[in-house]
Amino acid sequence: MAMTDRLSAPELPIVHRRRWGAWLLGAVALVVVVTIVHAAIRARIVNLGVFADYIFDPLIVMGAVNALMLGTLALFIATIIGFIAALMRVSGNPILVAISATYVYLFRGTPMLIQLIFWFNAVPIMFPSITISLPFMAEPLVSTPTTSLVTPFLAALAGLSLAEGAYMSEIIRAGILAVDKGQRAAATALGMTQRQVLAQVVIPQAGRIIIPAAGNQYIMLLKSSSLASAIGYLELLRVATDIYSSNFQVVELLAVAAFWYLVMTAFATAIQTVLEKVFPQR
Amino acid sequence: MSTAPEQTPAVSVVGVSKKWAAVSAFTDVSFDVPQGEVVALLGPSGAGKSTLLRCVNHLETISAGRIYVHGDLIGYRLGDQALYELSDAEISRQRQKIGMVFQHFNLFKHMTALQNVMSGPVHVLQRPKAQATALAMDLLDKVGLKAKADAYPSELSGGQQQRVAIARALAMQPRVLLLDEPTSALDPELAQEVVETIRKLAEEGQTMLIATHDMGIARDVADRVIFMEGGRIAEDARSKDFFTAPKSDRAR
Numbered sequence: 001m002a003m004t005d006r007l008s009a010p011e012l013p014i015v016h017r018r019r020w021g022a023w024l025l026g027a028v029a030l031v032v033v034v035t036i037v038h039a040a041i042r043a044r045i046v047n048l049g050v051f052a053d054y055i056f057d058p059l060i061v062m063g064a065v066n067a068l069m070l071g072t073l074a075l076f077i078a079t080i081i082g083f084i085a086a087l088m089r090v091s092g093n094p095i096l097v098a099i100s101a102t103y104v105y106l107f108r109g110t111p112m113l114i115q116l117i118f119w120f121n122a123v124p125i126m127f128p129s130i131t132i133s134l135p136f137m138a139e140p141l142v143s144t145p146t147t148s149l150v151t152p153f154l155a156a157l158a159g160l161s162l163a164e165g166a167y168m169s170e171i172i173r174a175g176i177l178a179v180d181k182g183q184r185a186a187a188t189a190l191g192m193t194q195r196q197v198l199a200q201v202v203i204p205q206a207g208r209i210i211i212p213a214a215g216n217q218y219i220m221l222l223k224s225s226s227l228a229s230a231i232g233y234l235e236l237l238r239v240a241t242d243i244y245s246s247n248f249q250v251v252e253l254l255a256v257a258a259f260w261y262l263v264m265t266a267f268a269t270a271i272q273t274v275l276e277k278v279f280p281q282r
Numbered sequence: 283m284s285t286a287p288e289q290t291p292a293v294s295v296v297g298v299s300k301k302w303a304a305v306s307a308f309t310d311v312s313f314d315v316p317q318g319e320v321v322a323l324l325g326p327s328g329a330g331k332s333t334l335l336r337c338v339n340h341l342e343t344i345s346a347g348r349i350y351v352h353g354d355l356i357g358y359r360l361g362d363q364a365l366y367e368l369s370d371a372e373i374s375r376q377r378q379k380i381g382m383v384f385q386h387f388n389l390f391k392h393m394t395a396l397q398n399v400m401s402g403p404v405h406v407l408q409r410p411k412a413q414a415t416a417l418a419m420d421l422l423d424k425v426g427l428k429a430k431a432d433a434y435p436s437e438l439s440g441g442q443q444q445r446v447a448i449a450r451a452l453a454m455q456p457r458v459l460l461l462d463e464p465t466s467a468l469d470p471e472l473a474q475e476v477v478e479t480i481r482k483l484a485e486e487g488q489t490m491l492i493a494t495h496d497m498g499i500a501r502d503v504a505d506r507v508i509f510m511e512g513g514r515i516a517e518d519a520r521s522k523d524f525f526t527a528p529k530s531d532r533a534r
Contacts, residue, residue, distance in 0.1 A: 186388035186447075189339055190454060191378035191406040194370050200405050204392045282391045282434045 050252040063239030064260040071222035077161035082168025107166035116159035156228035175206035215272030298347030308513035322504035331493035381456030385463035389435040396431040421449040441472030
């Protein structure tokens with residue numbers, strides 16, 4: 001066809017190229033997934049009856065609540081520890097920087113499981129008894145062996161908070177560094193003290209920056225609470241383990257536990273989404 | 283030295299030097315800015331204009347000399363043997379009366395235009411919210427941005443952001459306003475609206491010290507030009523003399 005014919009052709013519809021490759025890949029992926037799910041159902045790896053029996057079992061629900069409490073409390077404490085460690089790290093004071101960096105190295109560099117078992121066993125050895133005494137009184141007000149105070153819950157909370165605090169300090173430090181220097185200069189030039197600059201400008205802006213990463217850490221912590229099963233804290237995994245060690249319905253009870261972890265993760269994701277809506281980055 | 287000896291100069295820079303470990307920003311700089319005067323600091327990039335400006339409100343420390351704003355020695359206390367740096371709280375109090383406008387505006391990103399303008403009165407001066415809101419709305423009106431009170435900085439053009447930044451500085455009722463390259467980050471059209479705002483302030487008698495490359499500001503707004511080069515003052519002249527008959531080679 002000559003060029004002039006093309007130019008003078010009447011209005012023609014426009015046809016875009018079909019992404020056949022992508023559709024083909026999608027079809028292959030779907031076949032793979034269906035095959036795996038079908039095999040699982042055919043093999044009856046999960047007895048749905050047993051699953052349904054245990055899904056709202058009071059012990060299981062208590063374990064899930066305990067896990068949620070442990071993970072949530074640990075996140076709050078870790079955020080406070082992480083905030084302090086991050087401020088030390090950016091302070092420019094070499095002693096504070098060294099202490100903070102060492103803390104992060106030790107607690108990020110060792111497995112959480114080791115830390116949990118360590119605190120559960122080491123604290124009672126380091127401080128055999130805890131004594132609170134008032135001046136001018138012969139008898140101490142409170143004196144009790146530490147082993148009676150360091151419950152599995154407290155040891156797990158301390159272990160998770162300290163380990164997570166190391167991760168949070170790096171996240172918060174990154175958030176603080178991401179706040180433009182000009183923002184601080186402007187606040188300082190207005191006459192704000194360093195504390196006001198932190199409270200009015202740095203924390204509100206860094207806080208917004210770290211929400212997605214903190215949400216990630218919250219989900220990790222909720223699942224890491226399962227490590228507390230190793231020191232006998234009755235959280236979700238421990239309860240499930242205790243039940244299946246007597247009735248041998250291992251897969252069903254693990255599925256029940258997994259279900260509740262998914263519920264917790266959905267909860268954490270929802271909180272993160274709401275926070276990101278309420279405190280959008282501008 | 284001072285043009286009006288009966289009046290304390292708004293800014294008095296006396297033999298000030300600034301050097302970092304290896305490099306020197308400027309050496310032995312002295313000048314006075316009388317109250318109500320508008321001074322443009324000109325000079326090539328790296329001449330130390332911005333650093334000098336940041337020394338006036340002690341965002342940068344100085345290496346030698348003294349800086350006074352309305353008679354107050356800025357950043358230091360005069361001792362028998364030395365100048366001792368003041369506490370964070372004391373320096374913050376001095377900065378309350380020294381406004382600053384930045385090249386990149388530096389509006390608080392998480393606050394609306396109104397909240398930005400209110401931030402000084404509310405957080406620094408502890409003024410009641412209602413009073414601060416009224417003042418901030420007046421100032422936004424003055425820079426022509428009353429309609430944008432609830433906009434966030436990311437929703438404003440560069441020129442609008444800079445005008446909000448000027449309003450934010452004015453909300454503290456500063457005795458002197460330091461402007462660090464206020465139009466350098468703007469294209470000519472947007473720069474013009476900022477120049478107009480600055481000119482309005484000049485007509486109201488606001489004392490200003492402006493580091494700039496903008497010849498429009500230096501020629502039409504400033505009363506006086508200080509030309510810096512190589513860390514020293516090369517020329518200090520009335521604005522119209524500077525532009526009609528510059529004495530230094532480089533300025534020509």
